[in-house]
Structures are given as structure tokens and as C-alpha cells.
Amino acid sequence: MILHRWLTQETINQLMGQIDREQHLLFYSYLTQRRENAQFIGQYVDNHLTAVLAYISELPFPAFSFYCIKRQEVFLPELIDFTRAAFRLDKNVTCGTILCECDLQLFQSFGLITGNPQRFLTMKHMDQAKLLECNRAEQIKEEEYSEVINFIQNGGMRFFMRSEIERCPFLGIKDGKDYIAVGGFHFYDTQLVEIGNIITRPDYRGKGLGKLLTSQLTSIGKQLSADVYLGVLAENQPAVHVYKGLGYEAIVELSIVDFTLSLS
Structure with a gap:
């Protein structure tokens, strides 16, 4: 069974302890520095959290961060539909995010990407x-x-x-x-x-x-x-x-x- 619901503070805290922040720096920022302004929708399959879409409205466009936990159990169309309704967003609005290669392919497989993705490097001072x-x-x-x-x-x-x-x-x-x-x-x-x-x-x-x-x-x-x-x-x-x-x-x-x- 697929369910969608707002994440509790307890679940958000658990994710903070599990996430590889260097691999998911944007999502980590939603969990931490941007937490007060962020809203989190989780997709649960058979009561197991499989994916999260986090949203902030501070930017000139709807800004999201996507975090995939169990890729083989993610039902992206259902998550997108629920998110659009939850935030009352027009289906044709242009949103923005940053994705790893696997998540990019997932979004592309459902025709969600518009324009050309721009390759982006995270660099660390050494x-x-x-x-x-x-x-x-x-x-x-x-x-x-x-x-x-x-x-x-x-x-x-x-x-x-x-x-x-x-x-x-x-x-x-x-x-x-x-x-x-x-x-x-x-x-x-x-x-x-x-x-x-x-x-x-x-x-x-x-x-x-x-x-x-x-x-x-x-x-x-x-x-x-x-x-x-x-x-x-x-x-x-x-x-x-x-x-x-x-x-x-x-x-x-x-x-x-x-x-x-x-x-x-």
C-alpha cells in the first residue's frame, strides 16, 4: 500500500543521522539550515519510507529537494501528484532542484525534466x-x-x-x-x-x-x-x-x- 504524509520532526531527525551529507548536500540543508522554512512529504510503501520531496517557497520558483531511500520501491507519479495537490501548485509550473544521475534518470523516465540539465560540481576545500x-x-x-x-x-x-x-x-x-x-x-x-x-x-x-x-x-x-x-x-x-x-x-x-x- 502506498501512502503519503507530512514527515514528523522525529523522522526528520532520524534522516539527519542517516544521510550522507556530501552526496546529498541540498537535502541536508533542508533538514538543517533551511528546516524552519521547509516542508517534507514522505512516500511510504507498506509503512516503509521510500522517498521524500522537500519544498521551500523562499526562491522565485518552487524549489524542491528529492531524497530517495528505496529506489526500487519509489512510485514517482503518485508522489508528484500528491505534492502538487498538497502545495496547490499548477501542474505546468516550472520547479527547480538538483539531482544525482540515478534520480535524474527517474525524473526523465516520466517526462518531468524541461530543458537541458546542467552538470554541477560540489567541491570541498582540502x-x-x-x-x-x-x-x-x-x-x-x-x-x-x-x-x-x-x-x-x-x-x-x-x-x-x-x-x-x-x-x-x-x-x-x-x-x-x-x-x-x-x-x-x-x-x-x-x-x-x-x-x-x-x-x-x-x-x-x-x-x-x-x-x-x-x-x-x-x-x-x-x-x-x-x-x-x-x-x-x-x-x-x-x-x-x-x-x-x-x-x-x-x-x-x-x-x-x-x-x-x-x-x-
Whole structure:
């Protein structure tokens, strides 16, 4: 028998203790840093939890994280239908998530993926000696948040959430009074840190500002947690090269995807 229900706090806590966070960093963030804003729907087959779809509404699009527990017992169409009804989402709305290869194939088999998946690397910092000593960037002040949020959003940072700049340190580099590069974090606590939202104004790119920001942010993150990560599109080889030069190594390859809740 297939049942769907909201996960209890007890079940969420159990998942936190079971999950391989490096393999499922996005879902781990829903269980931890994003937990207050996340909602979890579990699929149960014969009373055994087989899959979870977690949802947050802070982004400009419906943002999900999918976690598969027993792949051979996942009934994705039923889970999608229940999720769409539970959150009252239009079946043609475009949603976003990040999937491993097996989960990508599962979503593709039901015609849910729209557009082309983008290969995405999770990188972990491994070599402290490769960080730069320069501390040119300054911490962004609260009265500058609106300016910086506009800077990030205008730069096309799709996964940025206002709550991140409110709870995590963000750094910026200025030319005169204007920001020309900014960066911060997605996750920031003692368990793990993930750097994100690094963007340089187009007319200042190629000058090493992103490298300076990434190095300085990594140093800040290392003071809080030994585990510091970042994500980058695999096709962005210049950025991958920069991150490797700062001591990062790719540990997981995933896919950023858009998907619909309309089954073929």
C-alpha cells in the first residue's frame, strides 16, 4: 500500500543521522539550515519510507529537494501528484532542484525534466596552504543589504535567498562607492559551510576579484567548520580552475534541473 504524509520532526531527525551529507548536500540543508522554512512529504510503501520531496517557497520558483531511500520501491507519479495537490501548485509550473544521475534518470523516465540539465560540481576545500593572504574584501553592513541584494539578483544568481545575507557574513569589494564584486554563503554553521553567491560586475571580470573573495570567504568558513564546500557549473572551467588553485577538489557531480509537475 502506498501512502503519503507530512514527515514528523522525529523522522526528520532520524534522516539527519542517516544521510550522507556530501552526496546529498541540498537535502541536508533542508533538514538543517533551511528546516524552519521547509516542508517534507514522505512516500511510504507498506509503512516503509521510500522517498521524500522537500519544498521551500523562499526562491522565485518552487524549489524542491528529492531524497530517495528505496529506489526500487519509489512510485514517482503518485508522489508528484500528491505534492502538487498538497502545495496547490499548477501542474505546468516550472520547479527547480538538483539531482544525482540515478534520480535524474527517474525524473526523465516520466517526462518531468524541461530543458537541458546542467552538470554541477560540489567541491570541498582540502588544502589550507593554497589560500591567499589578501583580505581586500570588507564585510557588508546591514544598511547596504538592499544595494547588495539588487547587485546579486541583477547578476542572475538564481538560488540566492535574502535570508542568507541576513544570517551569514557577506563580503564585498568596491571601486569608490560602488560594489564591483560580492560573495557570501548558502550555509554557515559549525557542521558545514557552503560558499555561494559570488559575482563580479561584468566590466571588472578577469581581474581575480572572484578568487580573492573565494579565498577570504573560505578562510572565514574554516574558522567555523573544518568542512567548507562550494558548487559550480561543470562547464565553467575557468571558475573550476580557480577553485582548484585555492585548494578545492570536486567530490560529487550532480545536475541542476528544471522540472514540471505534469506527468507525461
